[in-house]
Amino acid sequence: MAFIQVENLEKIYLTGELKTEVLKNINFSIEKGEFVAIMGPSGSGKSTLLHILGFLDKPSKGKYLFEGKTINEYTDDELAKIRNSRMGFVFQSFNLLSRTSVLDNARLPLAYSSIKEELWNKIALKAIDEVGLSHRQEYRPSQLSGGEQQRAAIARALVVNPGVIFADEPTGNLDSKTGLQIINILKKLNQEKGHTIILITHEQEVADFAQRIIRLRDGEIESDKKI
Secondary structure: OOOEEEEEEEEEEEEOOEEEEEEEEEEEEEOOOOEEEEEOOOOOOHHHHHHHHOOOOOOOEEEEEEOOEEHHHOOHHHHHHHHHHHEEEEEOOOOOOOOOOHHHHHHHHHHHOOOOHHHHHHHHHHHHHHOOOHHHOOOOHHHOOHHHHHHHHHHHHHOOOOOEEEEEOOOOOOOHHHHHHHHHHHHHHHHHHOOEEEEEOOOHHHHOOOOEEEEEEOOEEEEEEEO
């Protein structure tokens, strides 16, 4: 049983009578513990696909199975619970709360979990240490460099020990050296902790860290190759 599987997936947006096919006939499966990069030019459907895989959007047609169950078998509340407990998200824009510390930002997903509150600090501090940010745990995002902010975002994604981490252009706002440091953290989490990583990028140098590259063009899979 594949960890993630999509069959004949389509995403169509309707604006009045205008029909826009963003994804067409998408088929692939991802095994637990894989590191997969999804590439493609702007407008190819990369982020739309990631949003569907992360339960942030729903397909118009086709099947999406997560851990063996189609998403249609879950209620919206169940989907939200899985998203909060089994998935971690890292975005290009960091999405940190500006007025709270790194520690408080990292703790945030735990408020929506079943984990007891007295454990939140211990779990968050461990995640912060894993991304090499312990010396900045009391800093606010405005006091951090871009790379440090992205490390804080990765720590926030880690606190629920997610089965899969979705990273949408995580190096997009960083210089190349800092970006490679962030990708190395994701690779380490994949190799040493077993997290499944699904990475959206348009940079070949970043994609080369993955074990497999799926290329999209005009909403369709152009190629799917293991490296």
